[in-house]
Amino acid sequence: MKYATLVLALTVLLQGGAVAQDVPHDVDPAPILPALTHTKYVPITGKQRLTWFVGSTVGVESLLFAGPFSAGWDTAFKSPEEYPANITGFAQRYGMRLTGVSTGNAMNVSLGAIWGEDPRYFRAPDEPFKKRVVNVLDLTFRAYHPDGQRHFAYARLAGNAGSSFLSNTWRVPSDSDWQSAVWRIVTGIGGYAASNAFSEFLPDVIQLMRRKQHHQPQAPDAAPPKSQLTTSDLPPASNQ
Numbered sequence: 001m002k003y004a005t006l007v008l009a010l011t012v013l014l015q016g017g018a019v020a021q022d023v024p025h026d027v028d029p030a031p032i033l034p035a036l037t038h039t040k041y042v043p044i045t046g047k048q049r050l051t052w053f054v055g056s057t058v059g060v061e062s063l064l065f066a067g068p069f070s071a072g073w074d075t076a077f078k079s080p081e082e083y084p085a086n087i088t089g090f091a092q093r094y095g096m097r098l099t100g101v102s103t104g105n106a107m108n109v110s111l112g113a114i115w116g117e118d119p120r121y122f123r124a125p126d127e128p129f130k131k132r133v134v135n136v137l138d139l140t141f142r143a144y145h146p147d148g149q150r151h152f153a154y155a156r157l158a159g160n161a162g163s164s165f166l167s168n169t170w171r172v173p174s175d176s177d178w179q180s181a182v183w184r185i186v187t188g189i190g191g192y193a194a195s196n197a198f199s200e201f202l203p204d205v206i207q208l209m210r211r212k213q214h215h216q217p218q219a220p221d222a223a224p225p226k227s228q229l230t231t232s233d234l235p236p237a238s239n240q
Contacts, residue, residue: 030199033122033135034148041148044118049109052119057102061198066191070097080175100167104188108159117155118144121199136196140189160188 034041044052056062071094075085083089112119122144124135143153164184168176 030121030123030203033124036124036126041144043116043146044120044144046113049113049119053105053109056119056195057098057105061195062098062101065198066195067094067097070094080172082172082174096171099170100163100184103166104159104163106159107162108156111155111158112143115155116146117151117153119156120144121196123200123203125200125204132200136193136200139196140193156192157189160192161185164188 071090074080074093075083075090078085078089083092108119111117121139122135124132127135138150141153141157142150143156145151164181165178167184168178168181171180174180
């Protein structure tokens with residue numbers, strides 16, 4: 001069932017690319033808000049949806065940050081109890097999370113292609129910190145549509161809820177009841193907000209680190225060893 005969902009998503013994405021408007025610039029996983037760049041919103045293309053799906057599912061943030069954190073947390077608290085609290089259990093939890101994420105993202109982009117919903121996050125780097133936080137939370141529950149306005153993110157939340165209950169069919173017994181599915185919906189929404197914050201503020205952190213490295217004081221050049229002194233390094237000869 002989960003593989004059928006992925007196939008459906010890819011089919012819708014590739015078909016959507018044939019009719020959507022092409023964008024002449026490189027794909028940015030977190031583009032700047034159109035209002036801040038003095039440009040009109042350009043609807044997402046099918047190719048960009050596919051790029052978003054791949055990046056959100058098997059990108060650096062998912063595989064190296066969210067995945068290990070989630071699997072490590074559940075391993076520490078031995079949840080679900082069927083998996084051991086060791087490296088094997090960590091790998092099982094890591095893989096199980098990935099199946100849920102891939103299914104949810106596939107449903108998100110499939111429904112979004114039908115309803116015209118843009119899954120991307122748009123940064124607001126030139127706004128005050130408070131407005132940037134509001135932007136993070138706002139784009140957790142809303143998304144851009146072809147009219148250039150933000151509307152409730154039905155596809156995103158439907159994908160979250162749908163994958164949470166659908167994954168009950170392949171999860172272990174203690175993690176496959178409706179209470180567990182509801183909890184996954186709640187943590188999924190929190191995950192969207194955390195991902196938005198990651199996209200919003202990480203570029204600033206990287207830029208700040210680069211500035212600090214660039215402005216680090218350089219140590220004065222050490223004097224060459226005596227064996228490497230040349231005639232130009234010797235004091236002038238005395239005439240006395």
